Amino acid sequence: MSEKSTNVGRSARSALAGLALAAFAAPVAAQETVIEVSATQPEYFAQDRAIWDLYEEENPGVKIELFSINEDTEAAFQARVAAGDPPDIRGLTFPTRDNYKTYVNLLDIDFPNWDKANYDARTIFEQTHGVEGYAPAFNVQGGLFLNLIYYADEMEKAGLDPKSIGSVDDLRALLEELKAHVDTRDDVNYVLDIGWHPRFWGRWLLEAWGVGMGATKEDFRRLWTGEIAWTDQENNPMVPALELAKEFTEKGYFPENWWTRAWEQEYEASFITGKSIMAVHGPWLWNKVLAQNPDAELDGIFFPPNENGVVWQDATTADRGSALFAGNMDDPNFEAAKKAFYWWTSPEIVKLRAEAIGYLPAMDLTDQGGVELQNPQYVKLVGPALDAGEITFDNSLGGQAAAGPMQKSGTPFVVEDNAMASEIGAYVSGETSLEELLELMQARWDQSYGQ
Amino acid sequence: MGKASTKNTLLIVVLSAYCLLTLVPFYILAVRAFTPTIQSTELHLWIPERRDLSMNSRIGDLSTIYNVDARAFRNAMEIKGYLNPQLKLSQIAEQYGIEPDRIRDYLEPYVQYNGIYTIVNNGFVRSLIATIVVTGASVLVGALLGIMTGSALAGFRRRWHMFVYNSYLLNMIIPPMMVILPQYIIITRYLGLENSLMSLILLHIKGGALSTMVFTSYIATVPRELKESVAMDGGKHYHYFLYILLPLMGTPFAVFASITMPWFWNDLLHALVLLRPDNYTLPAFVASIGGTFTTNFEAIFSGVLLSLAPILVVYLVFQKLFIRSAMAGAVKG
């Protein structure tokens, strides 16, 4: 019998050998230089592609292999990077103190575009993360704006003019009238549409509204770096914004239980499909509405400026910057990758990129004749505001970014955390008091940033 | 007589109701594949109406939201050079002197059947073929190896048989995510299988505790006299394997295939890590359609629907094989 089982062994072995043989017949590499690039964002794959097409035209023999990374594919991508096989260029990244070494230190190579940036790109990562002498990414996008967007035709129908709003009280008055109008409408459900998104609430909205209600970004930096206690109700610059959120909730301007509404599937969808007339948002909702309904008459306003005429704008940091991978520095195509990266971050191309996607570049583009932004948010809102010059935008570092160097590795942010949705919900619905919420925030801050 | 027929009718009604109930999710999925993303949060029992394409649409927005391939669009419209994504379709028509209807005819289906279009135009067929190759090869080779190991181990008569088996079992217990890095390194560096479907097949057939379990236990019921009879009749071992053992493996194969096929078919993790987009299998392909701040649910549901269809067909085929093998029953006699 033993001779029979060796027969099986033998046939199994030969089958395996066959497999292994086939396995080694890997595809032959092409002659051209291939540069693998991840798109800035999957949504902008086509826009990126069109610009990289120009690079391929200018550089025969170079092939730009563009791919996108989204939430579902991110983990697998990270595995690939961790295994030492990264692509050449990452289109958009959020470098952290844990992963920055994955990327080439742009200070160590002959990166030519530093001085075009209109912020201190060389040290920005040091400022936000406390790592000295390392620049893992280069960001060309100006900080985003937050605004209230609305259907202009619907506002007109309601007899309201948001453009006339100059103060938070004006906003209150408008929302009260809008609510009265919405109550008469069967097809409209919400007054000021909103949902929960940790980054939106934790990083942007509460700070932007806090600035509008009289604080400065400096106040927020002091809060975050421990100079102002979170529990100090008098001085905590976030308190007025939290109170306003509670007021809007109580008065029924915000949707009921808004902190449980999914950002994309519930909140954005309800505005896009016209279940609300006005909504709180950054830049993307404009495009989404217009893509679904290109004839929509969309317009917007900023959250009212404070008495100094200052409106919040996010700071430009290394976040969302593009990067080269350190693991490739010895690769034969590294020079070619560097060249493509320099091109991609050069003023000439940044102009194209900014125009294609629609953001204010964080770069001085006067050499290029400036940018001509045609995206709706810019055309309707940002452009006119900049032209009028009545308000100024504060795009200095936000509190959370400024506290970056103090944050202990692996600890959560204070507000930018899904766990905070129900806590804020409990406060705005009156279940818990402001003290309790602030104490919780203080505790979270102590844990992540305290001594 | 009357009583019995009422009972039968009742039974049929109940069973059909049950059957319908189990089919409802499929139906809803099918409707969703044609429901605009923006309406995907509501339950639709029929495909909702949608707007016609507006010439006020920006080509960039169409790319972003509807996954329109701007490069293909440019080529189809014979537009040379860079096309600003912020241009509205009406502006494109004007600037490049293209008939608006030509643009409309090209883009209208993208909007009307966005899910299916996105899926099909972005490489569904390629991914489908890749998936069929990977799943087919994994099931067949896996079964073959399982039968070979099974016929060597059948009955676990020796101590080392149990060792082999346990090592396979261990392989099954280790979560794939834990070994993904070393696996990746072995596969890309030492086997040179970067971006190769072969790597997925190798990973699927490695270990093989399940195939061994299924085939070993079944092979153990095949009387050894069959093997001896072949030997007496002048057959070599491979004759026995080929003519006798393999044809008898219908039932365990149906079991093995129906358990593993969905695993292999839906293997997202390995495909994402080991393959590049040009070689993606269906799950990776469908996963890669999502964005970071927008998700084209219409396309994703279409992708799910289209990738379900083939495996459904395969299942029906196997169903038959399974029933037939089950009816064939005992090997003995």
Added chain:
Amino acid sequence: MSQVTLSNAVKRYGAVEVLHGIDLEIAANKLTVLLGPSGCGKSTLLRMIAGLEDISDGDLRIGDRLVNDVDPSRRGCAMVFQNYALYPHQTVFKNMAFPLKMKGTPKSEIELKVRETAKVLELEPLLDRLPRDLSGGQRQRVAMGRAMIRNPEVFLFDEPLSNLDAELRVKMRLEIARLQKELGATMIFVTHDQVEAMTLADQVVIMNGGHVQQVGAPLDIYNHPANRFVAGFIGSPSMNFLPFESVRNAENAAVVRLEGGLEIALDRVVPDTARTLGVRPEHVSVGGRNLTIPEDQFTTLGAEHLGDRAYHYVRLPFGDITILQAEGQALPQTGALSLGLNADRVHFFDADGLALGQASDQTTGTT
């Protein structure tokens, strides 16, 4: 055709020896039955001949050829297994064609031979059926057909009839006997059913505990068992054994003193070394004068009535004995029981169980 010869054949499984040096000649063109209790090594011996088990020691010849290391298919043997080992997914035709296919026989010839064999076995109408659609007897015949089709020199059967009911078994038994005559082949047939052995065999090999006990024609073995094991194994109900203490021989007569004091008077001489007397139930008669048992020394245990005759079981101080009586004849209800023994049919065994006297000319094994 071919005789099969084993010289000092030993089979070990690891450290366990299950066949202990078998010396055996199996006559050519005869039907030889290997008979013995379960576990005695019959199947092992058969499988060694077939080549399905290695031979641990000793020689095996088929004809003049030493075949110890010859591949099973080249030994010229065909085997019919107890469970028939038909290929379940192949039709009767394909099952029977398989050995020829393995030999590379041309298709047309296969067709011809299968039909021819099927005709002999009356399998023609069944050629397209699958084994599972056949009755037990039909399966048995298909297995026979598959064995026959290669014209083997030696047929090996391992309890081929044990899965059949009694009636079919008789029928198939006759059929096998007929085939053996027709084909004139050497057949080796394993069974533990002695009726099968007695009715089929030209030659019976009795085995026990891995040893051959006796080889001979069925009646020879019945009449002249070589030792106590064979004597007890062959014949049903079993032979009566009466152990005794001493013998007093006179001229042509002897008195045997049984354990417990009873005495048997015989009209013959008893070998000196004999320690046990054996006599079959049919050779004991009631009312004889060889042995008289007082009323208080025996009890009747009951009887088995077979219609024309009955076996009566009686308990004596030294053990039980069985007596065959014609139906209707009962044992005496009162008084002493006197028995007659057929002196010519009495066997004697020594302390080792070996047969003495008339049986000594038979081939003997050792226990």
